[in-house]
Amino acid sequence: MNPAKAGWLSKVPEVTLSFWVIKILSTTVGETGADFLAVDAGFGAGWTSIGMALLLACALFFQMRKAAYSPWIYWLTVVLVSIVGTQITDIMTDMLDISLYVSTAVFSVLLAINFLLWFRVEHTLSIREIDTPRREFFYWTTVLCTFALGTAAGDLATEALGLGFTLGVVIFGALIAATLLAWRLGGNVVLMFWLAYILTRPFGASLGDLLTQAKTYGGLGMGAAWTSAIFLSVIVLLVVVAQVSVGNRKTVIQ
Template identity: 75%
Template structure:
């Protein structure tokens, strides 16, 4: 799959390209992203339930780890695969827990939480564009843009979790149909991009949709057969997907280290 994002702005300098803090949006990007979303769903459940940490301790611990990862990520001068994707995994877990806190802890309707997160994301995008005049992930090479970027990413995970739960649980579609429907929506977004649709818009739509897709996949794999799942369990599913993520990120890190030694090639 080719990138779903627009080419670099003509005004972007070679230094800006070199310092971009976000990976190229390739097939590998989407594979890792979907697996991160699944781990966010299954990992949060495993820590809170199977590992016996409970919801409160899991939320506090994962939020602390996310803050630490973001601190390291923001200090990097360019895209560094291991810390970037570690941050995405932690954002996925925390985003899931935010939605679960509203839904399970506070009894907020999934209809309401989905709407609130959608409005909040729209506000983040509106302010981001008003300040920077671009939402392209090809141009995340300033601290302010990166802060906008990670704020949007966290909100997409919370929104995607709420929308996924709304579709599979509140609307009664189930995990299999949820997986089919969100896959279809992503395919339609890709087709729209291929036919000349706005690259930045289709990227962010796909990014949002991969969250409920990953959540539906995670639930399908982990939930008991009596509830419409395959019964693999949160621990084994999380371990499998984390292993694949680590292998893909290690490959990207190796390639990144090699490119860093030969900047003239860029």
């Protein structure tokens, strides 16, 4: 079988610098976008969660129907998962008054269970092999868990533990760098990928809070609307480039 055609069946993008840039931007948009819709736009956490969950369901429907990786629908789904994951944690914390320690522990257990089931059924956790509906189901449930966990862990570190937004960005950024170094030194590729994937969520959330929160609260005061608009614009630009690249690749293969 032609390797290019075999790779074309994958439902997720290759892990490149562009992948990580869009991933981090989408995590930040998840934080700032959720805040903008719930607070600035006045929809509230409940209606924002319902609306975003419905949009996510639609995006997942089209994503699952695709026979191969499509940048625009894939990254739209990631952004929506980011917002929904943020809202799940925010509802647990703000509306249900569940401690961030508890929510972080709960999402950690759920993520571990999901990984265990995924590996037990498919014998792999590699995103290079997301080429069946069942594997894709495990993939997206894992992604949702990582976003919810990352939100809870990020809030726990920056707010409950009092580290602050700037220090949160530095700490989580350093952990991501350490993961990259471990990979370069021969660490398990799949393990290092998922560690980095999980860590980019609290990093992005801390970055989002740093940019949007008022200066009196330790932020830069850019506001959720402007931050979301800027980051979304960059995401759209990078996704357009990816979409064109995929289209060119498909033409060459044919």
